[in-house]
Amino acid sequence: MNRREALTLGGAAALAATAVRIGGPRPAMAQATAAAPSGPFKQPPLPFKEDALAPAISAETVGLHYGKHHKAYFDALNKLAAGTPYESMTLAEVVAKSAAAKDVPVFNQAGQAWNHNLYWEQFTPGGPKAPQGRLADAIGEAFGDQAGLVKATTEAAGKVFGSGWVWLVADAGRLTLVGTSNADSPFAHGGQPLFGIDVWEHAYYLDYQNRRADHVQAVMESLVNWSVVSDRLGA
Numbered sequence: 491m492n493r494r495e496a497l498t499l500g501g502a503a504a505l506a507a508t509a510v511r512i513g514g515p516r517p518a519m520a521q522a523t524a525a526a527p528s529g530p531f532k533q534p535p536l537p538f539k540e541d542a543l544a545p546a547i548s549a550e551t552v553g554l555h556y557g558k559h560h561k562a563y564f565d566a567l568n569k570l571a572a573g574t575p576y577e578s579m580t581l582a583e584v585v586a587k588s589a590a591a592k593d594v595p596v597f598n599q600a601g602q603a604w605n606h607n608l609y610w611e612q613f614t615p616g617g618p619k620a621p622q623g624r625l626a627d628a629i630g631e632a633f634g635d636q637a638g639l640v641k642a643t644t645e646a647a648g649k650v651f652g653s654g655w656v657w658l659v660a661d662a663g664r665l666t667l668v669g670t671s672n673a674d675s676p677f678a679h680g681g682q683p684l685f686g687i688d689v690w691e692h693a694y695y696l697d698y699q700n701r702r703a704d705h706v707q708a709v710m711e712s713l714v715n716w717s718v719v720s721d722r723l724g725a
Contacts, residue, residue: 531567533561537613537614540552546709546712547694547697547713550696551693551694551696559692563600567584567599570596581600581604582604584596584600585600585604585678588601589679597673599673604675608683609688612715613714614718617716621636631664632664633665639658640710642667647702647706650669654674655686655689656669656686656687656689656706657669657683658685658686659683660682660723661682668683683722684719684723685719687709687710689702
């Protein structure tokens with residue numbers, strides 16, 4: 491993908507410095523606790539109750555997605571990292587290093603663990619229903635308005651073949667949408683994702699069956715905490 495290839499690994503170190511903020515939920519919001527990990531990488535607590543995203547995302551889907559799929563990525567990563575240099579790295583460092591080394595088994599698990607940390611945090615309840623300030627200006631410049639962003643994100647999601655993600659990315663002050671496959675992300679290649687919409691089937695199939703577009707539209711219109719997105723932009 492030309493856009494993703496253009497994002498250099500050199501920016502990953504700078505992004506890693508912000509990984510605590512964008513990689514895990516705000517402690518004051520935490521309502522659920524992950525099971526004790528078997529290694530150094532710990533799944534962050536879910537920053538809301540499992541039913542907090544309904545009806546756009548049901549409690550059943552959140553329970554399966556967070557409690558089974560997301561947890562499994564951390565469990566697998568801990569097994570793969572045991573006794574290797576990855577064991578002493580941060581999760582963000584593992585993502586960047588394994589991407590650069592084309593270490594696919596480790597990258598798949600670390601990438602999905604990191605992607606989902608960002609994913610859950612962006613739905614933390616309590617933020618404004620619309621972008622504000624610098625973020626609103628950047629969205630207006632790139633997509634016309636919030637409705638234009640929702641439409642463009644939904645269309646981009648439809649172009650991701652199979653499993654993957656759609657990301658809103660800040661690149662030199664401009665916003666773009668990037669689709670990636672499987673565990674990949676702009677962050678893994680030095681980019682700055684502001685939000686990520688999971689389009690793996692486990693993210694929506696219980697609620698929407700094969701209607702991916704309906705899921706993405708519902709998430710974009712009702713669940714994104716625009717304060718979190720603004721924080722990631724630095725607005």
